[in-house]
Every structure is written in structure tokens, then in C-alpha cells.
Amino acid sequence: MSADVAAAPAARLIANPTTESRAARLLLIGLGLGFLALFLVIPLFAVFAEAFRNGAAAYFEAFGDPDTQAAIRLTLLVAAIAVPLNVVFGLAASWAIAKFDFRGKSFLLTLIDLPFSVSPVVAGLCFIVLFGANGYFGPWLDHHGVQVIFAVPGLVIATVFVTFPFVARELIPLMQEQGTSEEEAALSLGANGWRTFWSVTLPNVRWALLYGVLLSNARAMGEFGAVSVVSGHLRGLTNTLPLQVEILYNDYNFVAAFAAATLLAGLGLVTLVVKSLLEWRYGDEISSKHRK
């Protein structure tokens, strides 16, 4: 009976109600793919093509430049300081917001998002006003022999600011969804607060934390605007990799500029792959919003 119905030509007239006509589908898919190619694939390809324009030897030679090497080291150093600081801050903030009720909670949530809405250049300028030679704390810091602006501390501060929301933003929704009953169970079984955090709270958010670290690391290494303002562009001293790319490019040293850029592009690709792997494997442990 049902086989008869399926075989009848009339059945073909009943299309899936959410399916568009063939022409509309081709148009939409074509638009999507065209956009993707124009704005993502071709530029990415161009970066690598330009970097290898004079062959592999010229590409690797670009990394022999001590200034570029210094920029790579500085970028790694800044990320190595800024990302752990963000982990600590992100855990503390999301723990406080998700597990406790207090006055000003929504205000704190808004504040955490501030770096998303403020232009990084503005953020950089704020730190100049605070810590610069003529800034509020500048003279005092100078008197004590501490240089923040045009030095590594300034780069770290600017990077921490722009990467501020990443870890907290990943953890807060997950922790809120998980609630506090597992923590209460641990406490009632005799565990102290510290033990509860390490044995219950942290393992429950470990993959989301890794996800947040990944995003915040990518941003920390790739940040340009805020870092550019506080860096002072001292070659070999305060140039991070993105700043070095700009300087090399402005010096018409295109191969070297694009070679350095491939590192950042590569970082982006690796981040993307690891991020996708995490979402695929631990989607439901990262957050409800990634759940399939």
C-alpha cells in the first residue's frame, strides 16, 4: 500500500516545505561561496603566495632577521602572560557570576563585555593617559624606575584588556546552566571550597575553558590596534608580530612582511581547526549554545 503511494508520480509534487526551488538554491549557494572565496580564501591564498613569491629560501631568510625574531619572541611572551591572567580572571568572574547572587551582578556582566564594544585604539589611548610620561601614574612610575608605555608591561596590559571577555564569556553560560547543586553536594560530603573548585567546578568546565583560552590566545597574538598605540614601535624591542608585519610592509620588504604574516595566518588556521575539533568532540560540554 505505502509502496504504491511512494511509486506514484503524484508523490513527487509534494516537496519538502522548507526546500526552495533549484534556481533559488543555486543562487544562494553561489552567493555564499562567492563571498567566502572573495573575502577569505583568496586573501589567505594571497598571503602565502606573496610570502613564497621569491621561493622557499627567501621565505625562510625572512625569519633570520633579528627584529622579526624579537617580534616573535615578544608576541609569545605577551601571550604567555596575558592568557594565564585572563584564565584566572575569567574563572574568578564566571565563578562569582554563575554561582553567587550579589548586587551589581548585571553591571559586572556589562563591564566584562566592554572590551568588545570599545575600539582597541581607544583602549590603547586610555593606557597612555594613565601610564604615559605625562599620564596620571606616569611620573610616579617613572620615579620608581618602572616603564609601562613603550615597554613590555604596556603591551601586556593592552593585550589583557582586549582579550578580557573571552574566557569569562565562554564559562558564564555553561556554569549558569550547570547550577550549584554539584558544588553543594561536594560541600555536604565534606569537601572544602578549594577542593570543591578543583574536583567539581573546574573539571565540569574544562573544555569550555580550553575553548576560551584558544580564542583569547588567538586574539592576544593577533591584536594590533591597542598594542600599536602603547608600543612606540621600537624595532627589536616593543614590536609584536602584527606590528612587525606593518613595519616590514611599510619598508617595501614585501616578502618578509608576508612571511611574518603567514605565521599569524597559520595561527588562525590552527585555532580554527582545534576550535572545530573541540566543538565536534566536546560540544555539549562546552556550552549549550554549541550543542547540535
Place this chain on the structure above:
Amino acid sequence: MSVELKIRDVRKEYGSFAALNGVSLDIRQGELVALLGPSGSGKTTLLRAIAGLETLDGGKILFGDVDASSKSVQERNVGFVFQHYALFRHMTVFDNIAFGLRVRDKARRPSESAIKTKVLELLELIQLTGLEKRYPSQLSGGQRQRVALARALAIEPQVLLLDEPFGALDAQVRKDLRRWLRQIHQETGHTTVFVTHDQEEALELADRVAVLHKGDLQQIGTPDEIYDNPATPFVYAFIGESSAIPVTVQAGAAALDGAPLPVNGVSAQDGPARFFVRPQDVTVKELNGSSTVAGTVAALRRTGAYRRADIEVGARKTRVEALLPTNAPISVGDKVGLVFQRYALFPADSAPATA
């Protein structure tokens, strides 16, 4: 090991809302007590206060002779079973049950082999032997609840507290687990308090039932006492079925819309009052002068083994429900006489009897 619980004038406020309004009750050693009430009655707040998961705004909680009010949740050594189990999702069943023993300080922590013995023993008690390597997500709801109970029992608690232990389970599993919990309680003898909004569960399972309403303890007693002699209008309305008839009391006699009500032992003070009676305590007879209350059959319903009749009494046609045999010779519109076997009168200004 297991102790008696003394709860003395316990108060808890959330802003201007009084969740617990000075509740006092004693729970004997080894007793199984149900805290029963509708949502918002304060029953869960009281349970969490006993555990130390809520701070008190007044009153005391004693474990035996020790004042536990100022002790932290860790120091109280209570076994708490949460409504949604709250199993540690990244730990196996074994690690969940062992958790309370492993977090002890070195001096009191059993050896890993002693922990293993204890966990396997508990797994046998909860009839989940062989599932120790599973994760909570690989268990059914009923199995999770049993693991949660084993985890709470592992620390040899002074009292066992269960928050709506069967609330999230389907009907058949509920029934099995109820019987099983009763059995475990008999075997282990822990002083146990559980919260429920299901009166059937409370009456079937508990040695004594404490009925709470709006932060007040309405009554505590055995299931028989609670059902047969409700102390307040609320308990009358909340437990079992009842009809409430507005009456007037004057000089020890009750009147329904001006006509005298043929009932004895009226002790309520003069003024408006409410007369409570359960369907099975209403006998339907021939109308017989002043010894019966005149009524008119307004509706008949068949419910299982019985027939239920709604009978209108008094000038205001208040409905009284009666339970009748299915072969009772009665039809809608009949004039009948009612006799009340067991009933209670409460002043009308006492707490409203809304369930």
C-alpha cells in the same frame, strides 16, 4: 552514629518574604520523617537549613545535644540527596560514591582499599554491582538516584536528608524506589528527613509527617493522625479530600444558613466557622427531619470502585461530596438526608484552606 534532630523556632526570610516562620519540631533517632507541603511552604528551605546549605535568621538546630546552627555544612556530616541527583558528571559511579571518603583529611581518611570495600558494599546495597565504571550520563534516572543515595550514605552521616527524592522519576520507578528506600531505611536505621509535595508518598513512606504551609508547621504526626485528625483547616484541605461548608456557631451549636446542623461536640467559638467533612464520612439517607441535613443531588460521577455524589445543602447550595457504593439507588435531583460520621469545625478566620 545517627542522631536525633531538634529544630527550635527556626526562621528564614528572603527580603520581606518569610520562608520559615518559627518552625519547631523534634525528629527522633532513626525516624523517617516527611516534610510535606505545597510549593512555597518552606519545606525545602527547612531541609537545606538542617544541612547547613541555608543560613538561619533565627532559631537553633540541634544534632543530638550539639548545637549545629553555627557549624558549616562540611562539619555537620549530613547525607544530602538532591532532587536532580547532582552526581559529579565527570566522575564514574565508583568515584562519585568514594568522593566523601577521599576528601577527608589524612587523619580520618580510610585507606584506598578500605574505600574500595566500602564502595562495593554500598553498590551491593543499592543493587548496582558491576556498574561502578559507568558515568552518570550512562545511567537511568532511578539508577542515578540510587547512586546519589549511596554517595550520601558513604560518609556515614548523622542524618540523611532527601529533597524530593522521587520527583524527577516516572510513576512506576517512583513506586519501586519508594518501597526500596523504606527497606534501606530499615536496614541502615539513619535518622531520615525527606521533602515531598506528594501526600501519598509522605503517608506511605514516613513514620511521621510534618505538614508545612507558608513557612508554618501546621501539624506533625503519624500518617493516621494526620489523615484522621487534621489539626488545621489547611491540613484538612491539603491531605485527602474534603468538603468545606461555611456555617455559623452560636452557643455550642452550628447552623447552616439559619438551619441547625445536627452535629455534636461543637467547641468552636461563636461566629462564622467552616465545617470540614471527607467524602467517605458522609452517609446519604432518606430525609428524616432534624436528624439529617437536607440536600439535593446535583451530580453523580463514577470513579473506579465508587460513585461520587455532589449534594447541595443549605440556602446557598454549598456542594458536599459523598462516596457511595456503585449500586446506591440514587439519581440526580433526589432529595436526600445527610449524616456526618467524622468532621471538624474551624473558625472561619483561621488560615484559608487552599491546597
